[in-house]
Amino acid sequence: MENTTKIGMNRTGMQMAPIQGPTQAAYAEAEGPTPADAVALARERSACAAEAGRLGSVPPPGTGRGLLHTAADKLKGHNPEVLLDKLGQRLAYERSGVRLYDAVLAKVQVWSHAGQDALRNDLLAIREDEAAHFQLLAGVVMELGADPTAQTPAADVSAMAALGLVQVVTDPRTTVAQSLEALLTAELTDVACWELLSELARAEGHEAMAERFDGAAGVEARHLDTVRRWLRELLMHEAQ
Amino acid sequence: MGISNNLWDHAGIGLDRQRFTWRDMAGPPISKLDDDAFTRIRVILLNGLELDALRLKHMAARLDASLRVPLAQLRRVEQHQATMINWLLSADHSPLETTIAYEQVAIEVTAAVAQAEPDAYQAQSYRFGLLEDFDHLYRYSALLDRLEGKDANNILQGYTDIVPGRPTAEEHRAPEDDVRHPYRRSQAKPLTKMHATLITASEYQTHDYYMNIGPLFADPVARQLYAEIASIEEQHVTQYGSLQDPDESLLEKLLIHEATEVYTYYSCVEQETNPRIKAMWERFLDYEFGHLAMVSRLFEQHERRDAQEVLGTMMPAPLRFAPQRGFIREVLSKEVPLRALGTAYVPQQEESETTRQARAALNADGSPSEIVAAGYRWMPGTELGRHHAKRS
Numbered sequence: 354m355e356n357t358t359k360i361g362m363n364r365t366g367m368q369m370a371p372i373q374g375p376t377q378a379a380y381a382e383a384e385g386p387t388p389a390d391a392v393a394l395a396r397e398r399s400a401c402a403a404e405a406g407r408l409g410s411v412p413p414p415g416t417g418r419g420l421l422h423t424a425a426d427k428l429k430g431h432n433p434e435v436l437l438d439k440l441g442q443r444l445a446y447e448r449s450g451v452r453l454y455d456a457v458l459a460k461v462q463v464w465s466h467a468g469q470d471a472l473r474n475d476l477l478a479i480r481e482d483e484a485a486h487f488q489l490l491a492g493v494v495m496e497l498g499a500d501p502t503a504q505t506p507a508a509d510v511s512a513m514a515a516l517g518l519v520q521v522v523t524d525p526r527t528t529v530a531q532s533l534e535a536l537l538t539a540e541l542t543d544v545a546c547w548e549l550l551s552e553l554a555r556a557e558g559h560e561a562m563a564e565r566f567d568g569a570a571g572v573e574a575r576h577l578d579t580v581r582r583w584l585r586e587l588l589m590h591e592a593q
Numbered sequence: 594m595g596i597s598n599n600l601w602d603h604a605g606i607g608l609d610r611q612r613f614t615w616r617d618m619a620g621p622p623i624s625k626l627d628d629d630a631f632t633r634i635r636v637i638l639l640n641g642l643e644l645d646a647l648r649l650k651h652m653a654a655r656l657d658a659s660l661r662v663p664l665a666q667l668r669r670v671e672q673h674q675a676t677m678i679n680w681l682l683s684a685d686h687s688p689l690e691t692t693i694a695y696e697q698v699a700i701e702v703t704a705a706v707a708q709a710e711p712d713a714y715q716a717q718s719y720r721f722g723l724l725e726d727f728d729h730l731y732r733y734s735a736l737l738d739r740l741e742g743k744d745a746n747n748i749l750q751g752y753t754d755i756v757p758g759r760p761t762a763e764e765h766r767a768p769e770d771d772v773r774h775p776y777r778r779s780q781a782k783p784l785t786k787m788h789a790t791l792i793t794a795s796e797y798q799t800h801d802y803y804m805n806i807g808p809l810f811a812d813p814v815a816r817q818l819y820a821e822i823a824s825i826e827e828q829h830v831t832q833y834g835s836l837q838d839p840d841e842s843l844l845e846k847l848l849i850h851e852a853t854e855v856y857t858y859y860s861c862v863e864q865e866t867n868p869r870i871k872a873m874w875e876r877f878l879d880y881e882f883g884h885l886a887m888v889s890r891l892f893e894q895h896e897r898r899d900a901q902e903v904l905g906t907m908m909p910a911p912l913r914f915a916p917q918r919g920f921i922r923e924v925l926s927k928e929v930p931l932r933a934l935g936t937a938y939v940p941q942q943e944e945s946e947t948t949r950q951a952r953a954a955l956n957a958d959g960s961p962s963e964i965v966a967a968g969y970r971w972m973p974g975t976e977l978g979r980h981h982a983k984r985s
Binding site: 361362363364365366367369370373374376377378380381382384385386387388389390391392393394397398401513520524525526 | 621626627628629630683684685735739746747748750751752753754755756757811812813814817916918922959963964965967968969970971972973974976979
């Protein structure tokens with residue numbers, strides 16, 4: 354199977370239903386209600402948002418020897434759980450990132466393209482960086498006396514947001530270019546979130562931690578460049 | 594060469610030769626974008642029928658120890674058939690897009706059945722349910738547009754209209770107003786028995802699907818809408834299930850079910866446009882002839898009756914897989930105000946007080962189907978096309 358998208362018998366649009374389509378549109382115009390905005394829907398969503406509980410909580414640090422003393426920081430007016438929550442999120446995101454790259458690598462393995470080896474090497478290198486970042490974060494969370502195996506609310510939310518990425522890269526029918534686009538989405542988020550995490554750590558007084566995160570953010574920025582470059586190259590090649 | 598339509602001309606394939614591998618079962622799916630919507634309709638319909646075959650046989654096994662081994666053997670194959678069929682739905686269908694497809698099945702297949710059904714009361718029952726599923730399609734299309742920003746017609750492919758039917762908010766009835774008159778086993782045509790089996794299976798599947806995916810939605814209105822429509826699908830299972838004669842024996846019901854499977858695969862073989870899927874229908878039609886032969890033997894051994902007495906000899910004309918737009922519009926224009934009172938279909942004002950009270954209680958905090966579709970008029974490319982045109 355060619356690893357590109359082609360013109361074919363796509364039946365989803367109105368132009369592919371030249372007989373049935375117009376009668377369907379005219380009937381809806383004649384029989385449908387007077388059009389209006391989805392005000393009732395918005396009102397119900399707002400009412401539910403106002404009443405809703407939260408997804409869950411950040412677990413308290415389990416050991417007293419950590420650098421982060423939840424109760425004491427709260428007394429100083431800080432909310433250390435914000436940093437813990439975001440650390441848990443990055444940890445989970447990097448761990449899932451490894452799996453995204455695993456899936457794309459399996460696709461590249463059977464990709465007949467002159468750039469196969471170069472792309473595989475680039476993706477393998479990024480995969481190793483993601484795994485190293487996961488370990489880095491697990492270490493930091495433990496240093497703080499917290500539990501790196503817990504799923505924090507922010508980790509849960511980012512995993513929900515990334516569910517579609519997993520679907521795209523693991524579908525055998527998606528091309529390498531389509532999979533790279535999913536990785537682009539992942540890397541764009543990753544760069545922005547590492548920068549934010551670094552800023553947050555610094556603001557909370559964890560300067561050494563922030564410096565390590567600056568390093569990781571720099572590595573992620575290179576991932577983004579690499580993925581973006583490959584995607585551009587493949588699309589331009591496909592369009593020739 | 595076409596298949597002979599004599600039910601008893603085919604020995605089919607023996608159960609011992611009905612084999613699958615995991616790769617077989619989880620094979621390449623259909624294309625959401627390129628395959629014809631009627632291919633997807635057939636996939637959903639047959640999955641529902643196979644799941645109902647499992648359901649009925651499990652019930653039968655609970656009631657008769659002597660049937661347990663042969664039914665377990667049949668079910669193992671049916672489980673794998675259902676898997677191979679259901680796994681044809683590709684992962685790029687969102688649960689809501691699959692929902693649109695389920696409603697298209699309910700509309701197009703029920704409309705075809707309503708026209709072919711020889712019994713007037715049964716046909717009326719299909720038309721009655723059809724108008725309710727038709728409204729569900731409209732409500733879910735509004736949800737798809739307003740939640741995911743997608744056009745339901747990408748799934749429907751122009752075959753099915755998207756306008757209100759009998760309003761979903763008014764479909765909630767007291768249970769006693771959902772039970773219908775059954776056909777009489779001694780008088781009903783085999784086609785009547787097969788229709789009731791097929792549509793009950795299909796609605797059962799829809800109910801179970803909504804019950805499974807409803808809680809997967811984050812949006813509170815979507816969650817409410819699935820809760821509301823799943824409740825109506827339960828009413829529909831009650832309605833269609835009660836069309837069957839309760840005096841049929843267990844084995845007679847099993848026999849009718851197998852014949853329904855043969856008939857439906859046969860109809861699919863005759864009309865399938867995707868060659869790979871057609872080959873699958875042909876393979877499973879051969880399997881089904883084997884199942885029918887096996888259940889016929891069980892029926893004849895246990896009941897000392899001839900299976901042909903129940904099923905006749907000839908298969909009816911194939912179930913039509915084609916848009917039923919003209920028929921549906923006609924039913925819409927005449928029968929939306931109909932309501933149910935006990936087993937009868939009556940004018941709106943004659944509904945029972947029990948039904949009115951049950952409905953009012955359910956809708957007391959608002960109606961999700963009204964909330965989601967308020968001011969929704971479908972147009973090609975989503976309603977945002979209209980808003981954009983108005984503002985530019």
